Amino acid sequence: xxxxxxDRLRTLVVIADLGSFARAxxxxxxxxxxxxxxxxxxxxxxxxxxxxxxxxxxxxxxxxETLIERARRLLEDAAQAMDDVQRQVKGLAGRVRLGxxxxxLAYLLPQALDVLGKRHPGIDVEVAVLTSQQSLARLVDGSxxxxxxxxxxxxxxxxxxxxxxxxxxxxxxxxxWDVPAQVxxxxxxxxxxxxxxxxxxxxxxxxxxxxxxxxRPPSRIQLNYNDAIKSLVAAGYGATLLPHExxxxxxxxxxAMRPVRPAMWRxxxxxHRTGAVExxxxxxxxxLGEMVAAE
Numbered sequence: 001x002x003x004x005x006x007d008r009l010r011t012l013v014v015i016a017d018l019g020s021f022a023r024a025x026x027x028x029x030x031x032x033x034x035x036x037x038x039x040x041x042x043x044x045x046x047x048x049x050x051x052x053x054x055x056x057x058x059x060x061x062x063x064x065e066t067l068i069e070r071a072r073r074l075l076e077d078a079a080q081a082m083d084d085v086q087r088q089v090k091g092l093a094g095r096v097r098l099g100x101x102x103x104x105l106a107y108l109l110p111q112a113l114d115v116l117g118k119r120h121p122g123i124d125v126e127v128a129v130l131t132s133q134q135s136l137a138r139l140v141d142g143s144x145x146x147x148x149x150x151x152x153x154x155x156x157x158x159x160x161x162x163x164x165x166x167x168x169x170x171x172x173x174x175x176x177w178d179v180p181a182q183v184x185x186x187x188x189x190x191x192x193x194x195x196x197x198x199x200x201x202x203x204x205x206x207x208x209x210x211x212x213x214x215x216r217p218p219s220r221i222q223l224n225y226n227d228a229i230k231s232l233v234a235a236g237y238g239a240t241l242l243p244h245e246x247x248x249x250x251x252x253x254x255x256a257m258r259p260v261r262p263a264m265w266r267x268x269x270x271x272h273r274t275g276a277v278e279x280x281x282x283x284x285x286x287x288l289g290e291m292v293a294a295e
Contacts, residue, residue, distance in 0.1 A: 004045060006078055009071035011038040012050060016068050019057050042067075093122030094280040099135035100127065100148040103202065104268060106226050107248045108165070108291060109148070116287045123280050131199060139271055145281045146288075150201030151267040161271045165292060169205065169264035170244040172229075174236040175256045182261045185213035192238035194229050197222040202266060206241045209264050230255060 015024040015035070025035045043050050050064035060068055084093065100109055105127065113125060130138065135147030139159055153161055171183035173191075180187060189210055196203040203222075210217060220238050223229050229240050234254040243266035244257065251257055270288055272281065 004042065006075060008038040008042050009067075010075055011035055012042060012064070013068055013071050013075065015039070015051060015058055016060050016064070019059070021058060089279060094278070095124045095126055096146065096278075096281050096284045097126045097128070097144050098146045098148070098284065099130035099138060099144050101131060101150065101200070102129060102225050103243060103266070104148045105129060107245055108268075112284075112287050112291055115290070116284060119287070120280075120283050123283060125284060132201060136271060139273055142273075145272060145278075146284060147271040148288075149269050149271050151269045153269065153271075158274055159271055160274050161269050163267065164270045164288065165245075165266075165268045167243045167245050167266050167268075169202070169241055169260060169266050171239060171258045171260050172233045172242055172251060173239045173256045173258060174233060175254050176236055177239075177256070179256050179258055181258065183258045184261055185210045185215050188239060188241075188260075189213070189215040189217040193217055193219040194221050194223065194232050194238040194240045195219040196224055196229075200224060202241075202243070205264055205266070209241075209260070209262070212262070 011024060011028060011030070014027055015021060018024050018027060021035050021039075022032060024030075025032045028035070039051060046063065046067065048063045049061050050067060051058050052061055053059075098109075109127065116123060116125065128138075128144070130144075130147070132147070132149035132153065135144060135149050136153065136156060136159065138144035139147050140156065148164070149161070151163060155161065171188060173179045173183070177191075195206065198204075198207075207216075221232070223232075226242055229242065230251060232238065233240055234252040236254075241260065241264070270285065272285065277285070
């Protein structure tokens, strides 16, 4: 049997509520023959009468009452679904899928989510911890709406990628060490190191920094979780090179933070699909766009 139209179910419910085909036709702004056709179509599909006429009044049959009960719930669900969708279209509610590295998640994204929650409390941001390449791939296949990615990245058809933040990379050192005012590759390369692994853009940038001084120092351990790395630095296990965002909390007192020379930067971009952007996604992009680092 073909699916039953919600319009026909609505006609049945209104007839039952008003007790008249004519009154239902006026309430629905339909011609009386159309109302009769709706009921005839339903009865043909069900294979049984749904309404009975007695003394000028229309009443549901037992089968009709069963269908009307279900129809009310279906119509309510359909109305709720349309309301939910319209709220999302208007940007009042909805879900935005965002991918970011652990570096962005550690401090930058919580700030953005706090602002977003105050301005647009109905928007839910679903966050996935992804590498830049994973975020770009999921944007292409449609399973992600926004990606916070390390720069530079090759342009890809169907994606818009723009610079977002440029934060300095600093040296984080055990405070118990005798540390200089500025850290150079030569000085740091002879110390115990805790570095990001080779899959990250940060690893590439710091590797090039050492290589420019003719160095390729080994690391005691490689991690991609900045908070875990800082904990190891605080424990005196080694030194590291990590981005430091403006206004972020000062590190643990057991950690000494120093600028590096030559200077290094961690550059991040915002990626999303080209074309029409849903209003909820646009609101998230607006909040992220306000978090541009000052040079």
